[in-house]
Amino acid sequence: MISQRAQDVTPFIAMDVLERANELEDVVHLEVGEPDFEPPDSVFETAISSLRDGNTNYTAARGKPELRRAIAAHYDREYGVEVGPDRIVATPGTSPGLLLALAALVDPGEEVVLTDPHYACYPNFVRTVGGTVRSVALRAEDGFQPRVAEFEAALSASTRAMLLNSPANPTGAVLDGETLADLTALAELTDTTPIVDEVYHGLSYDVDEHTMLEYTDDAFVLNGFSKRFAMTGWRLGWMVVPPEYVGAVNRLAQNLLICAPNFVQDAGVAALETPPDRLAEIRETYRERRDLLVDAVAEWGLDLGYTPQGAYYLLVDVSELPGAALEVADFLLEEAGVAVTPGVDFGERAADYLRLSYATDIEAIEEAIDRIDAVLSTYGVV
Numbered sequence: 140m141i142s143q144r145a146q147d148v149t150p151f152i153a154m155d156v157l158e159r160a161n162e163l164e165d166v167v168h169l170e171v172g173e174p175d176f177e178p179p180d181s182v183f184e185t186a187i188s189s190l191r192d193g194n195t196n197y198t199a200a201r202g203k204p205e206l207r208r209a210i211a212a213h214y215d216r217e218y219g220v221e222v223g224p225d226r227i228v229a230t231p232g233t234s235p236g237l238l239l240a241l242a243a244l245v246d247p248g249e250e251v252v253l254t255d256p257h258y259a260c261y262p263n264f265v266r267t268v269g270g271t272v273r274s275v276a277l278r279a280e281d282g283f284q285p286r287v288a289e290f291e292a293a294l295s296a297s298t299r300a301m302l303l304n305s306p307a308n309p310t311g312a313v314l315d316g317e318t319l320a321d322l323t324a325l326a327e328l329t330d331t332t333p334i335v336d337e338v339y340h341g342l343s344y345d346v347d348e349h350t351m352l353e354y355t356d357d358a359f360v361l362n363g364f365s366k367r368f369a370m371t372g373w374r375l376g377w378m379v380v381p382p383e384y385v386g387a388v389n390r391l392a393q394n395l396l397i398c399a400p401n402f403v404q405d406a407g408v409a410a411l412e413t414p415p416d417r418l419a420e421i422r423e424t425y426r427e428r429r430d431l432l433v434d435a436v437a438e439w440g441l442d443l444g445y446t447p448q449g450a451y452y453l454l455v456d457v458s459e460l461p462g463a464a465l466e467v468a469d470f471l472l473e474e475a476g477v478a479v480t481p482g483v484d485f486g487e488r489a490a491d492y493l494r495l496s497y498a499t500d501i502e503a504i505e506e507a508i509d510r511i512d513a514v515l516s517t518y519g520v521v
């Protein structure tokens with residue numbers, strides 16, 4: 140008998156689109172969530188020499204000291220924040236870090252407050268540890284920044300944690316410093332622990348990025364190498380843990396994860412030591428792509444209503460177009476040969492939206508725009 144927990148995990152509807160997109164020929168992919176860049180050469184070289192040196196066995200569950208020191212140095216360099224390596228736990232990606240944070244915090248029946256829209260997997264993580272989800276609405280007119288008063292209204296005696304994501308998937312919104320400070324104050328007042336997924340940090344355009352660690356030590360901050368360093372399949376991430384949770388998280392990591400891959404941890408140190416101009420160039424490329432898509436959306440007569448400032452996504456309201464968003468996604472795939480992600484996986488409030496990703500080269504984005512222009516005008520939509 141399949142457990143109730145497993146039965147409650149919802150499927151990724153976007154995967155159906157992906158499956159169909161992969162069956163068709165000549166599709167332009169704007170549904171991808173993976174960077175189209177390669178990691179820096181030094182990352183490959185370090186991984187290979189580390190493998191040759193025999194670094195293929197287990198490491199300490201919390202990770203190699205060199206990596207944890209390099210992560211601590213990263214916080215100092217990027218944000219001027221002092222984070223002791225003793226609070227850092229290396230994980231095989233951000234996702235396992237999220238599981239450890241929730242497992243350390245949430246007892247069955249306790250609530251976790253999320254935003255809606257949110258990253259598709261969050262509710263399933265919460266349900267896996269027996270928690271229940273409560274959501275706070277985000278709106279395009281607010282640039283998809285949360286209204287702190289609504290967070291306050293959503294908290295109850297059984298709320299254990301608030302789960303935030305900045306820069307965000309699927310909106311591309313970047314939480315501003317004031318909102319982070321206000322949410323920290325609210326968390327302190329209500330004895331709620333923030334869990335902040337910062338996996339897209341480094342990919343923000345025209346705005347300052349703030350880590351939650353600038354405002355409090357009492358937050359779980361999750362990050363990883365998948366997005367900033369384009370290392371999705373390497374499976375490496377980290378969490379910064381509130382001091383009182385270090386022992387519990389280490390025990391959970393020892394039991395549930397054993398460790399992050401040994402030689403990949405060495406590659407992670409090399410990634411963190413990459414000169415900053417490389418990321419600056421990548422960021423500039425993403426910004427150009429974003430601007431191109433933002434302009435195209437306006438030409439399609441759709442009102443984006445906000446400027447996405449980070450990650451590599453746009454969330455576009457398609458309620459003005461004929462048909463439900465799922466049908467619009469289907470239409471774009473079948474008629475224009477452009478794959479996009481229907482919003483439904485990202486929460487009820489995203490059901491009328493499509494997520495467009497610009498983690499693909501500019502020629503492909505231009506081609507997608509031309510194709511969409513053509514079908515929309517053929518069908519008299521624009």
Ligand SMILES: Cc1ncc(COP(=O)(O)O)c(C=O)c1O
Pocket residue numbers: 172231232233234235258304307308336338362363364365371375376
């Ligand atoms: C918001 C968010 N968090 C976490 C992840 C997964 O990251 P990782 O590869 O580090 O597990 C993703 C992947 O798309 C994501 O969008």
